[in-house]
Structure formats: structure tokens, C-alpha cells
Amino acid sequence: MAIATVNPATGQTLKTFEAQGPDEIEQRLARATAAFRDYRTTDLVTRAELLRATADLLEHEQDEIAHTMTTEMGKTLVAARAEAAKCVKALRWYAENGERLLADERPSAADIEDSGARAAYVRYRPLGVVLAVMPWNFPLWQVIRFAAPGLMAGNVGLLKHASNVPQTALYLGDLFYRAGFPEGCFQTLLVGADAIEKILRDPRIAAATLTGSEPAGRSVAAIAGDEVKKTVLELGGSDPYIVMPSADLDRAVRTAVTARVQNNGQSCIAAKRFIVHSDVYEGFVERFTAAMAALTVGDPMLESTDVGPLSTERGRADLEELVNDAVGQGATALCGARRPPHHRVGWFYEPTVLTGITPTMRIHREEAFGPVATLYPADDLDAAVELANDIPFGLSSNVWTDDEAEQRRFIRDLEAGGVYFNGMTASHPAMPFGGVKRSGYGRELSGHGMHEFCNVTTVWYGA
Known part of the structure; x- marks a missing residue:
């Protein structure tokens, strides 16, 4: 895939970039290694001050980077501004809480006495240079949610971003340096996927984090x-949204629409x-379908737009294949299932609601990355749990019920990294984020995410 900015709303290639060659990659690896030697010794107060400076700079440039994100991958400008604001919040959260999260832990x-020690404690020390392979769908947030805890812990980062968001990638590589981080603490690599293996095998790379596809x-x-x-x-997801009889149906429908079409439907969670x-079921289907059909599809730069284009032409084709496969096997499209006829250019797809889904249909087990919802009736809680778990993924889940006994069952039985009641899944710096099964392993955010890339060190003093 070429490293280029291609506007998904028009299909126009706006800017192309040459991939960095071996010499430049080597320079950045060497720079990162040298930076880590010094940066790992900085105190936590200094690191927090640098994160705050980064937050201030990003907040000042919020509109500029929001326009860049919308131009590169098609999310609505409203959503892009919200993403930038969320990144500011995360940077400040780790600045405020990092020292507490990295404090020594004492048994x-x-x-301590039973171990035969005079004293003992656990210290969190940084690992080194971490390679971050990041996706295009939240091109700022996905990076910041790794970089903020990683830098606070004393690590340094090398970013290999998706090839269709190069300007956002370069902005991130520059942001931390302009905010005052020492040179080499966070750098962008403009390289294709074929360069990842050699970089990851380099002994100077200590660890890696990836958000993206299962392959x-x-x-x-x-x-x-x-x-x-x-x-x-953090890989794919096909999260269930379960609605039980005790739910507030109007709220459940309104939230369901947002939960399905956020980021133009291109979100793992x-x-x-x-x-x-x-x-x-019937009441939900009627209201949900009407709300999905009423959404405005169009120019993502307009405040009135609800759903912008998909990020790439290939992405839209993949989504169409899933929908066509389902309809060809007997599924019913209650709305959408087509390209908007009034959009002759750009990679738009209408919000779609499908019923009559069976296990033989690809969409039953594969992730639909776009504004396409599948509906299933369930006769009872057991049937709902069975349907929810009947996929290879286990990222998060949403459940609408006011029944406490039902809530306990869902917490116990749903195979997912999160269970969100009477709302929609959303990541927050204080909450660990990640999945099970083929949705990946490990956690991001909170102290758990910070500790993933720490050398958890036992310090023991003999009596």
C-alpha cells in the first residue's frame, strides 16, 4: 500500500510520501536507543511536566489536527475534534496519576519477614524502545493511548502508523519533540508493512504493541x-449489544445507533x-431501523453529517462483500445495503440493518467494519449469552438491563474484555482496555496498560 493521503470523500490523492530507507531507519533506531539511555533516568515529576506540555500543545492545535484526520481517513470533523480532546485528557490523566501508578509496591x-528479608519491594522500571504498529481508524487516539503511559513509565517509542494517515503520523512524531521531550523519545517511521519484521527483530527493540487486524x-x-x-x-471485535425486557427501549435505541455508526462504523469496539x-424485539427493530435510515451521509467536514465515507475503497468493497453474501443467503436488508446514489465520488455506504442472519453467513463470524448492523432475536438470557459468545472475538460487550440478577449472569458468562451496562463501550484512561480470544491479549490504559511495558522488578534485602 502506498504511503499517501487519499481523501476518502473524493477519492483524490492529495500527497504521497517516499518510504524511509534502511539508512534512515537505522538512524532512528540509534537515536531511540541513545534517547532511552538518558530518558529512563529522568524523574517522574519531569516526565509528568513533559506530558502536560504535550497536552497543552495538542489542545492549542486541536482544530488543525482534526482537519488532517478527517481529510486522511474520513471521520466526521465533529468526531475528529472529540478524538483530539480525548487525547489531551489522556495525556493529562497520566501526568496526574503516573507517579502514583509507578510507585513502589511493598508486601x-x-x-517480608517470611521471605527472610530485612526489606523488600516491587519497582516498575522501563523496558526500552517499544515499536508501536498503529491503525488508521483512530489515528491520534490509538497512538496517544500507548505513548502517554509508555513515556510516563520511561520508555521511548517508534511509531509505524498506517500508510493512509502519513500526515497524522508525522504530526505525532513532531508533537512530543516540540513539547520538550528529548530528541529520539518518540519518532515516526514512514515505512510499509514489509519493513516491520526486520525492525522488530532488531535487538534494540525491547517490545511491541499493535492495534489492527487479526492477520x-x-x-x-x-x-x-x-x-x-x-x-x-488489540485486534478485531464484533461486539454484542444485548437488550433485555427491563431496558429503557428509547434510550437503548438511541445509544445503539451511536454505538454502531461511531467513526463511520469503523471501530473495533x-x-x-x-x-x-x-x-x-419488534419494537426495537422498528425504532432502530427508522433511526439508522434517517442518518445523514455526506461530507465529513460538515457539522450536519452523521456518517462520512469509509476510509478506503478496499474497505468499502470488503463491507459490500459481507452484506451481499448475507443477502444472497437469505438475509433481509431493512435499510441501506447500497452505495448512496447521490454520492458519485468517495467511498460512502449507507447505514444498513440486516435481519435473518444465520451461522453460514460470513457476517455472522467476521467483523463488519462499516455502518452495518445485524439483528438477532433471543428468547431468553441463556440464548442471548450463547449468541453473544458464538464468535471468535471477545473485545467488549454492551448490555441493557435493570435486573441485577441478569447483570450478575452477564458479568459471569460473557466472553469479553468489558461488560458495559445501559450504555455503550468507550475507552477511558482510568479503565483497562483489551480483549480475549482472537481480539488479542494484554491491556492498554490505566495502570494495567502502563505496567505492560515495565520491568516489574523485585528488590530484596537480606536480613
Whole structure:
């Protein structure tokens, strides 16, 4: 894939970039290694001050980078501004909480005595240079949610971003340096996917984190495993959105629409499979379909637009293949299932609602990365859980019920990294984020995410 900015709303190539060659990659690896030697010794107060300076700079440039993101990958300008603001929040959160999260942990006095020690504690030390392989769908947030805890912990980062968001990638590489981080602490690599293996195998790379597709995750995990290097993977998701009879149906419908079409439907944690109890199924379907059909598809730069284009022509084709396969096998499209006839250019696709989904259809088990919702009736809680778990993924889940006994069952039985009641899945700096099964392993955000790339060191003093 060429490294280029191609406007998804028009299909026009705006700017192309040459991939960095071996010499430049080597320079950046050397620079990162040298930076880590010094940066790892900085105190936590200094690191927090640098994160705050980065937050201030990003906040000042919020509109500029929002326009860049919308131009490169098609999210609405409203969503792009919100993404930038979320990044500012995360930077400040780690600046405020990093020292607490990285504080030494001390066992109980009884355990220290039992170990034969005079004193003992656990210290979190940085690992080194971490390679971050990041996706295009949240081109700022996905990077910041790694970089903020990583830099606070004393690591340094090398970013290999998606090839269709090069200007956002370069902005990130420059942002931390302009905010005052020492040269080499965070750098962007403009390289294709074919360069990842050699970089990851370089002994100067200590670990890697990837957010992306399952095939990409398998590849990085295999290489890192061969090199015995730590990885964190956040891969695909096909999250269930379960609605039980006690739910506030109007709120559940309104939230369901947002949960499905956020980021033009291109979010791993977007609700994709809507599993609705039979007692309220017809009412939900009628209201949900009407709300999806009423969404405005159009220019993502306009404040009035609800759904912009998909990020790439290939992405739209993949989504169409899933929908056509389902309809060809008997599924019913209650709305959408086509390209908007009034958009002759750009990679637009109408918000779509499908019913009659069966296990033989690809969309039952594959992730639909676009504004396409599948609906399933469930006769009871057991049927809802079975449907929710009947996929290879386990990123997050959404459940609408006011019944406490039902809530306990869902917490116990849903195979997912998160269970969100009476709302939609959303990441927050204070909450760990990640999945199970083929949605990956490890966690981002919170103290858990910070500690993933720390050398958790036992310090023991003999009596």
C-alpha cells in the first residue's frame, strides 16, 4: 500500500510520501536507543511536566489536527475534534496519576519477614524502545493511548502508523519533540508493512504493541515470539449489544445507533451484533431501523453529517462483500445495503440493518467494519449469552438491563474484555482496555496498560 493521503470523500490523492530507507531507519533506531539511555533516568515529576506540555500543545492545535484526520481517513470533523480532546485528557490523566501508578509496591510486613528479608519491594522500571504498529481508524487516539503511559513509565517509542494517515503520523512524531521531550523519545517511521519484521527483530527493540487486524496481529506475535519479546495486541471485535425486557427501549435505541455508526462504523469496539429479547424485539427493530435510515451521509467536514465515507475503497468493497453474501443467503436488508446514489465520488455506504442472519453467513463470524448492523432475536438470557459468545472475538460487550440478577449472569458468562451496562463501550484512561480470544491479549490504559511495558522488578534485602 502506498504511503499517501487519499481523501476518502473524493477519492483524490492529495500527497504521497517516499518510504524511509534502511539508512534512515537505522538512524532512528540509534537515536531511540541513545534517547532511552538518558530518558529512563529522568524523574517522574519531569516526565509528568513533559506530558502536560504535550497536552497543552495538542489542545492549542486541536482544530488543525482534526482537519488532517478527517481529510486522511474520513471521520466526521465533529468526531475528529472529540478524538483530539480525548487525547489531551489522556495525556493529562497520566501526568496526574503516573507517579502514583509507578510507585513502589511493598508486601506486608509478615510476608517480608517470611521471605527472610530485612526489606523488600516491587519497582516498575522501563523496558526500552517499544515499536508501536498503529491503525488508521483512530489515528491520534490509538497512538496517544500507548505513548502517554509508555513515556510516563520511561520508555521511548517508534511509531509505524498506517500508510493512509502519513500526515497524522508525522504530526505525532513532531508533537512530543516540540513539547520538550528529548530528541529520539518518540519518532515516526514512514515505512510499509514489509519493513516491520526486520525492525522488530532488531535487538534494540525491547517490545511491541499493535492495534489492527487479526492477520497483522498474528504476524507480529509470531515474530516477537521467535525473538522472545513482549507484545500487546488489540485486534478485531464484533461486539454484542444485548437488550433485555427491563431496558429503557428509547434510550437503548438511541445509544445503539451511536454505538454502531461511531467513526463511520469503523471501530473495533463499535456494537455490531444486536441481540434483542423476543419480548421487545419488534419494537426495537422498528425504532432502530427508522433511526439508522434517517442518518445523514455526506461530507465529513460538515457539522450536519452523521456518517462520512469509509476510509478506503478496499474497505468499502470488503463491507459490500459481507452484506451481499448475507443477502444472497437469505438475509433481509431493512435499510441501506447500497452505495448512496447521490454520492458519485468517495467511498460512502449507507447505514444498513440486516435481519435473518444465520451461522453460514460470513457476517455472522467476521467483523463488519462499516455502518452495518445485524439483528438477532433471543428468547431468553441463556440464548442471548450463547449468541453473544458464538464468535471468535471477545473485545467488549454492551448490555441493557435493570435486573441485577441478569447483570450478575452477564458479568459471569460473557466472553469479553468489558461488560458495559445501559450504555455503550468507550475507552477511558482510568479503565483497562483489551480483549480475549482472537481480539488479542494484554491491556492498554490505566495502570494495567502502563505496567505492560515495565520491568516489574523485585528488590530484596537480606536480613
